[in-house]
Amino acid sequence: MTRPALPTTDELRARARTALDRIGAVVPEGGDFQARTPLTGEDLFGLPTATEADTDEAITASRAAFLTWRTTPAPRRGELVRRLGELLREHKGDLADLVTIEAGKIRSEALGEIQEMIDICEFAVGLSRQLYGRTIASERPGHRLAETWHPLGVVGVISAFNFPAAVWSWNTAVALVCGDTVIWKPSELTPLISLACDHLLARAADEVGAPRDVHRLLLGDRAVGEKLVDDPRVALVSATGSTHMGREVGPRVAARFGRSLLELGGNNAAIVAPSADLDLAVQGIVFAAAGTAGQRCTTLRRLIVHRDIADTLVERLTAAYGKLPIGSPFDETTLVGPLISAKALDAMRVAVSRVQAEGGKVLAGGNRRLSEAAPSAAYVEPVLIRVEAQTDVVREETFAPILYVLTYDTLEEAIALHNDVPQGLSSSIFTRDQQEAEIFLSSAGSDCGIANVNIGTSGAEIGGAFGGEKDTGGGRESGSDAWKAYMRSATNTVNYSSELALAQGVSFL
Ligand code: NAD
Secondary structure, X not given: OOOOOOOOHHHHHHHHHHXXXXXXXXXXXXXXXXXXXXXXXEEEEEEOOOOHHHHHHHHHHHHHHHHHHOOOOHHHHHHHHHHHHHHHHHOHHHHHHHHHHHHOOOHHHHHHHHHHHHHHHHHHHHHOOOOOOOEEOOOOOOEEEEEEEEEOOEEEEEOOOOOOOHHHHHHHHHHHHOOOEEEEEOOXXXXXXXXXXXXXXXXXXXXXXXXXXXXEEOOOOHHHHHHHHHXXXXXXXEEEOOHHHHHHHHHHHHHOOOEEEEEOOOOEEEEEOOOOOHHHHHHHHHHHHHHHHHOOOOOEEEEEEEHHHHHHHHHHHHHHHHOOOEOOOOOOOOOEOOEOOHHHHHHHHHHHHHHHHOOOXXXXXXXXXXXXXXXXXXXXXXXXXXXXXXXXXXXXOOOOOEEEEEEEOOHHHHHHHHHOOOEEOEEEEEOOOHHXXXXXXXXXXXXXXXXXXXXXXXXXXXXXXXXXXXXXXXXXXXXXXXXXXXXXXEXXXXXXXXXXXXXXXXXXX
C-alpha cells in the first residue's frame, strides 16, 4: 500500500505559524537558533537565544515574584493553574500540532501529551488545598509538635525533547501551587511548543492577577541550563534528560547545596512468563517498544522471555513489526514517526552493528525509510534483535526503537537479568501467575521506580509519582506526594503551658 506523501517544510512552517497564531504566541524574529522539524529534518524559524544577562535578569525577576507568590494562599495559586488547564484544553489541537512538528509524535500521542498536561493541572488544583503537614504527639505536656510545608523558591526546569511540554507541566503546575516560581530551559530541539506554553501561562497569570514573573522562559542550549544549575538563587533544579546530563548537573547543584530533582535515562525491560496472555503481551510490547519511535524514557528496550515461549512470541512480534506503518506522524494511520535527528539514527546503527558483531540476530526492521523523500530526516523501521547475553551495549540506553530479546529459564534468573543494568526507571511482567507477579513487585523483584503487571513499561498516568532509581537519578515528579520536592518543611514546637520543659528529660537552670 502506498503511504501518503510527507508534508513539505513550507507546509509545516505554515502549520506551526497557524497554531502559534491561534494560541496567540509571538515567535521572536531572527537569530541563529533554529527551530527545526524532524518530519523533514529541515529548519523552520531562526530564533534568538537567552544571553547571560537575560538569564541573570530572569532569575532576579523570578526571585522577586517568589516573595509575593509565596504568601498568596495556596488555593488562590491553584486558580492560576486551573486557568492554565482551561487554556490547554481550549488549544489542545494546536499544541499537539506543535508537538508533532517539533518532536515528530504521531497525532494520538501528541494529543495524549497535551491531555497529560490538562490532567496534571487538575491534579495540582486539587493539591492546592491538600498541602498537608502532620501533627505529631509531643512527649512534653502543654506542647504541640507539628510539621508545616512552605514554598521553596525559584525552580529551574530543564527539559528533554521527547516530552517537550508534558514534563514542563508536571513540574510547573505542581511548583506553582506549592508557591514556587519557575524558570524553564526547554530542549533546544523544541522551542516553539515552549513559546506556546509560556504564552498560555502568561495569559492565565494576567487573567487571574498573578505576577507575570511566576514563570519565565529561556530559550537556548545547555549553556543556559548551566547558569541555572550554578546560580544559588535557584533553589531547585529539576532536570530531565540523559544520564550523561544528570552526571554533570547533579554534582554541580550539590556543590552549592542546592536541591536537584533528576529524571534521567532508562533501560526498561519486560519479563514474559510462560503463563502470559500472548495476545495482550504482543500489543503491550509493540506499543512500548516501537511507539514514539522508541523515544520515550520508558520505552521497552529489553524483553526477557521464558525459553518455552520465546520462539512463538518472537514469531508474533516479527509479524507485528513487519506491518508497522512508518511515515508522516500527521497521517492518522501512521504508528511510527521519525527519529529526532540523523545523530539519533547514527547512534541506532552503531548499537545494532555492535550487537550483530557479538552474534545478535536481527529478526525484523532496521531499514531506513523515506530517505529519498526526506534526505535530512531519519525515518527507520523499529528493530527486533535476538541476543544471547546482556552485553555492554544491551545495558546502555540507545534512544531509538531497538528491542533486544533475551531468554530465561527461572524467574530468579529473569529478575537478576532485569535488574542487571545501570538504569532503574520502568519495568513490567506479563504473567497470569499471581505468585510470579507478586514476587516481581516485591522487595526482591524489580528495582525500578515503576513496576507493572500485564501492561507495558510506557504510558504512565499522572496520579502516581514518576521516576526511577540508580542511573535514572532517583527523582519523583507528577502525582502522589512528589509535591514535597518543591517545598521545604519546618518542624514547629509550640509551648502553650507555663513551664519550660526540656525534651529527653534534660534539666537546666
Ligand atoms: P539531553 O540530556 O541531551 O538534554 C536534556 C536537557 O538538558 C536539554 O534541555 C539540554 O539543553 C540540557 N542539558 C544538557 N547538558 C546540560 C548541562 N550540563 N547543564 C544543564 N543543562 C544541560 O536529553 P534529550 O536528548 O533531550 O532527551 C532524551 C533523554 O532524556 C533520554 O536519555 C531519556 O531517557 C531522558 N528522559 C528521561 C525522562 C525521565 O522522566 N526519566 C523523561 C524524558 C526523557
